[in-house]
Amino acid sequence: MKLYGIKNCDTVKKARKWLDDAGIAYDFHDFKKDGLDPELLARWETAAGWETLLNRRGTTWRKLPDEVRDNIDSLSAHELMLANPSIIKRPVVEHQGEVSVGFSAEDWQRRFS
Numbered sequence: 001m002k003l004y005g006i007k008n009c010d011t012v013k014k015a016r017k018w019l020d021d022a023g024i025a026y027d028f029h030d031f032k033k034d035g036l037d038p039e040l041l042a043r044w045e046t047a048a049g050w051e052t053l054l055n056r057r058g059t060t061w062r063k064l065p066d067e068v069r070d071n072i073d074s075l076s077a078h079e080l081m082l083a084n085p086s087i088i089k090r091p092v093v094e095h096q097g098e099v100s101v102g103f104s105a106e107d108w109q110r111r112f113s
Helices: 009-020 038-048 066-070 074-083 105-113
Strands: 002-005 028-030 091-096 098-101
Touching: 002 009, 002 066, 002 098, 038 074
Parallel strands: 002 028
Antiparallel strands: 002 091, 091 098
């Protein structure tokens, strides 16, 4: 299992604690510190959809100009997420060929335990 996110993100902290408490091994990649490969992002977009990956509830999204937010599409979202990984909903998990976005203890209990 590989968990992607930002080390200081509260949701990522909860997810990592949940995995640690459940004794589930994982590799962590901080895409803010360690970067984000365009091909990896494209794979996530294919698997989960760019709309799912784009965090429209965070401060990064709210700080964008209205023109950018009002005209977002798959191409501009891809470029935006590469330029500013903070706008990606976290965590992103790759596990057994699947990609999931976000953290829900209930969902993770069902899927990973």
